[in-house]
Amino acid sequence: MLECEAYFEAYRYNLDVLQKINFLNNGEGNPLSKFIVQGGSCSSVNLPSYFEAGHLLQLPVACNPQQRKGRRGSVPNSPILIACETNHALDQFLELLLTLQKNVKIVRVGSQSESEELNRCTLYHQRRKLRRNKRNYRDEGGILYDETQIRRQVTGMENKIRALQTEVAALENVSGLLNLGKMWVGKQLLGRIPSSLRNILENEEKCTKWLGIEDITSNGFQVSNVMRSWFNISGFQQRRSRLVTLGTQPKNRKLDLDGEELVVDNGNGQFSLKNGNDVSNYTMGQRWRIYFRLLEIAAEMGRKTSAEKGKQLKEARLKLKAAKDKVNGWILKGTDIIGMTTTGAAKHHLLLEYAKPEIVIIEEAAEILEARLITSLTKDCKQLILIGDHLQLRPRPTVYELERKYHLNVSLFERMILNGVKMCTLKTQHRMRPEISDLITGSVYKTLYNHPSVREYPHVKGVLKSLFFVTHTQPEKHDPNLMSKSNQHEANFIVGLCEYLLLQGYLPTEITVLATYNAQVFLLQKLMPVSCSEVEVTSVDSYQGEENKIILLSLVRSNPEDKIGFVGIENRVCVALSRAKHGLFVVGNLNSFINTSKIWQQIHAKLESGQNCGDGLELKCAQHGRITRVQRGSDFFPLKSAGGCGERCNAKLPCSHLCPQICHGFDRSHEGFKCMEPCERKCKVGYHQCQAECSAECPPCKLPVMWRCKSRIHETFLPCDEPCVGLECCQTQTKEASCQLT
Ligand SMILES: [Zn+2]
Ligand SMILES: [Zn+2]
Ligand SMILES: [Zn+2]
Ligand SMILES: [Zn+2]
Ligand SMILES: [Zn+2]
Ligand SMILES: [Zn+2]
Structure with a gap:
């Protein structure tokens, strides 16, 4: 319970699991407890029993049911759990698996998936599919049948309570004559009052007569009107509430439930009704008091009953949840892959205990708090595969002190590596163009090879270099409200560059703007013009694990003291510089970083050698290859309209005219x-x-042409595209197409 100062709800499920956790006790025989709990040396981890000697299970084999079958006995026959910190990451992981293994059975737990491909894999969908087939109801132990039965009971109870509440509401706000005989509570009440009165009240006709109303339907019956005429009062509600209060006084209470006798306060004293009394002896005023008193008692009965039913419903719902969990667990047990977020794994830990995944794969494990990772495991876990990068962002406890004093920011992943657990490092990167990956090679990663595909990346359009650091000395600003920093100069520059790049024909989704401080993120979002509204602007921290074609990065810090804050932290630098595929453009006070940080000195050396930094x-x-140097946001103004160099384009068009536009970055093919x-x-x-104009399709020619007859005496004018159907000739008097065109 260390993390509870803020956002308790976010950790609730984890805390629930941790509280009842005992699977990590060595006594329970969990093979992982030795390493996770006792911090034993991880250099000699034994292979799980199901492994063939020395033969490591490969993920594709593990995920392929066919291949798994072929290796029965050597491979666990339980599903594999894949857990990610975010829904987005989980979707990506599972989608990729689906493309690699068409016939793999995946069940995605949780409702937050945005992936269409995974739609049919959700637990919800699987349950519906299961329920559609009647044969499934004879499953093991009939759990599906049980669940359906309980669900029906619950629905029945819910309907009952809703109906009761409607009746109570009607009784509490009387707006017309109520027929107690037709209401559920009304019937209960009528069963308890003297039969002479009951006979009247359960019959609408008798009841209206008894209450002195001749015709309910004829002139829009209103209780308040009747009351006004009988009691000669205008404040009906007031009057009624007085009646009611008197009626609920203790002296009358015992009679509320007495079937033999009814005592109703008449305002002056009391009168009682014995079984068999002639109810027609009462005055109209007394009758109405009896009537309203009964409504009040009925409402009270209704409230009581609905509260009791509510309690029963609560219990039934718990039962339903247990039955549902059983069915869910059963579905999960029969699948190949279970996909869950780490939060989901804690929330639905019961399901995991039922499904018993022996292999657990956790993605981006280096940025997950250890406690959140642990709660994704069960005692059946025999092999835990952590994928991550401890050189990128670490987990962040919400309370900074926990990070500083107790090192809660060290993930299980990092701890295992420090303890010497067997690991393998991916040395080939598939994301960044070589210039970009080179920045963090040597300084952050010892070795990092470039996959051939990244060498094929095109250069960023409209700029000389696809990687560039624009340095400046414009000061940062402190935002006391956000406790954060911003930098106006950098924001202006990034906005200008973003607009310019969109004019080169890039889609808004191909560019992401990153900033190291939240105040800068807000400033950028505020400054972005409509044309850039679809470009994502976010903080470096929340962009871990993501990538885009072009990244514009604002480092923010710039002050005379060369304070650079967490822009100097290696992990964050690494994340910030490794998000871009084709192009990375950074704005920052480079000198300040060099003066303070060793890693920035190394990065600077790389930038320098490739001539990838400068103040412009x-x-x-x-079109013309003309170079324009930009140092600040305003330098982009002349290029704003077209994104070219500002001269006339003059490119030769397909029609062989010259392009008359101002030099433009977009539509270079002039299509x-x-x-x-x-x-x-x-x-x-x-x-x-x-x-017509050149680009239009040539219209039919309407210019006049003259037609003449053979004898060349008669003539007529027709539009050029209309054929002459014959001219009445002076000699032949016939209409023949013998005329000649001149
Ligand atoms: Zn140009
Ligand atoms: Zn042009
Ligand atoms: Zn033309
Ligand atoms: Zn034409
Ligand atoms: Zn013509
Ligand atoms: Zn003629």
Whole structure:
């Protein structure tokens, strides 16, 4: 219970599991407790019993049911649990698995998946599928049948309570004559009052007569109107509440439930009703008091009953949950892969205990708090595979003191590595272009090879370099409300660059803007123009594990004291610089970083040797190759409209005219451009110059042409594209197409 100062709810499930946890006691025989709890040396981890000697289980084999079957006995016959910290990461992992193994059975637990492919894999979907097939109801122990029965009971109870509450509401706010004989509580009450009265009240006709109402339907019966006429009072509600209060006084209480006798306060004293009394002897005022008193008693009965039913419903719901858990656990047990978030694993720990996954794979394990990771395990876990990078971001306790004093930011992943557990490092990266990965090779990672595919990446359009650090000395600003920093200069520059890159034809989704401080994230979000509204702006910390084609990074810190805060922390630098695939553009006070931090000195050396840093970014127009140097946000203004160099484009269009636009970064192939020069084609007949503009489809030629008859005496004018159907000739008097075109 160390982490409870804030956000208790977020840890509730984990704490629940930790409280009842005992599977890590060595006595329980869990093979992992030796390492996790006792911190034993991890250099000699035994292989799980199901492994063939010396033969490590490969993930694709483990995930493939066919291959698993073939190796029965040597491979656990339980599902594999894949757990990630976020829903997004989990979706990505499982989607990839689906593409690698078409026939793998995955069940994704939790409702937060946004993946369409995984839709059919959700536990919810699996349950529905299961229920659709009647044969499944004869499953082991009939758990599905049980669940359906209990669910029906619960639904029945819920309906009952809802109906009761409706009746109580009607009784509490009388707006017309209520027929007690037709209400559930009404019937209960009528069973307890003298029969002479009951006979009247359960019959609508008798009841209205008894209460002196001739015709309910004729002139819109209103209780308040009746009350006004009988009691000669206007404040009906007031009057009624007085009646009610009097009625519930202790002296009357015993009679509420007495079937033989009913005592109703008449305002002046009491009168009672004995079984068999002639109810027609009462005055109208007395009758109405009796009537309202009964409604009040009925409402009270209704409230009591619904409270009792509510308690029963609560119990039934617990039963239903247990039955549901059984079914869920059964589904999970029969699948190949269980996908859960770490929170989900704690929340649904019961299901895991039922499904008993022996192999557990945890993604991004280096940024998960140890307690949150532990609660994803059960005592059946025999092999725990942690995937992660302890050189990137560590877990963050919400209370800083826990990090500083108790090192809660050291993940299980990092601790295991420090303890010498067997690990293998992926040395080939598939994400960044070589210049970018080179920045962190040597300084952060000892070795990092580039996969051939990253050498094929295209250069970023519209700039000279695909990797560049723009340095400056403009000061940061402290935001006391957010306890955070911002830097106006960097924000302006990034906004300008972002607009410029979009004009080169990049999609908003291909660019991500990252900042090291939250105040800067807010400032950037505020400054982003409409054209960039779909570009994601976020903090470095929340972008771990993600990537994009182009990353614009604002480092924020810049002050005379060269204080650089956590921009100097190796893990964070590593995350910030390793998100970009094709292009990375960084703005920051580089000198300040060099003066303070060793890792930045190493990075600077790399930047310098590749000429990838300076106080101005060189933009290069695609048409003329002209270079424009930009140092600050305002330098982008002249390029804002088109993203080129500002000159006339003059590129040769497919129609062989020259492009008249201002040099533009977008639509370099001019496919979207409509040439407005006059069309140089001839009309179909070949006589006339086309009158339309170049880019339009040539319209039918409407210029007049003259037709003459053979004798060359008669003539007429027709539009060029209309054929002459014959001219009435002076000689033949016939309409023949014998005319000639001139
Ligand atoms: Zn140009
Ligand atoms: Zn052009
Ligand atoms: Zn023509
Ligand atoms: Zn043209
Ligand atoms: Zn034309
Ligand atoms: Zn003629």
